[in-house]
Amino acid sequence: MSRLYNDLLSANIGKVRENEPLLKHTTIKIGGPADLFVEPSSSESLAKALQIIKKHGVKWRAIGRGSNLLVSDKGIEGVVLKLGIGLDDFELHEDLLTVGGGCSIVRLATIISKKGLSGLEFASGIPGSIGGAVYMNAGAHGSDISKILVKAQILFDDGRLEWLSNEDLEFSYRTSVLQEKKPGICLNAVLKLEKGVKEDIVAVMQKNKDYRKVTQPWNFPCAGSIFRNPLPKYAGQLVEDAGLKGYQIGGAKISEMHGNFIVNAGDATAQDVLDLIAFVKETILEKYGVTMETEVEIIGRK
Template sequence: MKDIIKKLNDENIGKVTENEPLAKHTTMKIGGPADLLIEPNTIQDLEKAIRIIKENHLQWTAIGRGSNLLVSDGGIEGVVIKLGKGLDHLEENGEEITVGGGYSLVKLSTIMSRKGLSGLEFASGIPGSLGGAVFMNAGAHGSDMSEILVKAHILFEDGTMEWLSNEEMEFSYRTSILQRKPGICLEAVLSLKEGNREQITAIMQKNKDYRKETQPWNYPCCGSVFRNPLPEHAGHLIESSGLKGHSIGGAQISDLHANFIVNTGDATAKDVLDLIDLVKNTIKDKYDIHMETEVEMIGREKE
């Protein structure tokens, strides 16, 4: 690994850290170490990093701001690429904007609202990055990324890069083509609409207030754990099954919203996974409904 680190540093691609605890890089504050964590300065530096990674036959995984993510206690083998500073550019062209994959979704929605541009109100309380939001077609309050995305610049697993149109992204509920054909969103072009700034700001504030009142953001968490098995809602099913507030180790099904699992202080990924299994088995037994996770679970087993 020392040779790889030297090659990456020689290329001056950005920050490179060995055995970096991923608990420091996820909103759940859970996760073992990455063999190597790379935080590239630019898209061009990311391309260089991918070339070096592939030449040395290493596995790689991409993360953003670490929301909607559960990293195993054993950490992640190979290289973790974090899209953050350096891939958080913003270019404006009237109602169309180009946004880097590392850009904060909350920050972006706030800036656009102040400019009187509508379309991102739903994202005002989603604590992730633009790239992660495109990957999972993040949404809330009746809208999602598929409603505003024009095209996305994707880096695929084989190192190739391509712009995909909205149609080519194959969006559906909390899903895109990137979950079937692995890749990361480097940047995206979004189409917004001019609107009334006061009205947009009021809608965003209402959405933020709703999240504060109904979701446990005072504890480390990853957001909604389960997809809604429509027409049912995951939180309602979990609460009606009597699991609201149930704990395993340091992980707890939130007292405020049953589709959230919170880290009460010393939770491990295993604690969270055990709670997830408990919910799945209970809901299957009681209601014969199969619960699918919305949170992405990655990493290796702890030795």
């Protein structure tokens, strides 16, 4: 690993750190160290970093802003590539928006709304990146990224760069082809927006933000929704009906505000969260015969 570290440093691709605690890079503030942690300074640097990593035969994975992510207490083997500054630019041509995978979706939605363009209102409270949104087809308030995405530029494991259409990405509820079938990193996305009345768009954005403030525990470190909704039922309602709001294991606690959120109530470990997830799954299956599936991505050493 030291040779890889030196090669990455020599390549001048951005920030490179050893044993970086991932609790610094997840919204739930949980996670052990990554063997190597790289923040590429550009998409070219990212491609170069991946080429070097592959040459050494080392495992890797990409992260964005760290939402929807639970990292093991034992950390992550290999290299973590973080998409952020340098991969967060965007360009607007009439109603077509080209945006980097590292761009904050909340920031983007706010900027675009003030230009009188509609389509990103649903994203006003999603604390992730565009790349992550494409990867998991992030959504809220009855919409999701698949409704506005035209195509996405993907960097694959073998170094190939390819534009995938909306259809190619095989979107469904909180999933895309990138999760298992064609693992890759979303470097850029092209979104199709619609012209609207600025004041109306901003008002919808504010309404969505206000709703999230009063219904979701963003004043505590959390990863976002823990479970996928077992439609037509809703995960949060099932947890509430089972009387599990406020239930706590170690430092991990089911939010009093929303049953589908687990918060870090203080020094929570990943194992605390996993134990709480397992308890909820067992309880809901026993009470209602419903199998709960996690929406949060669980990664790292076991």
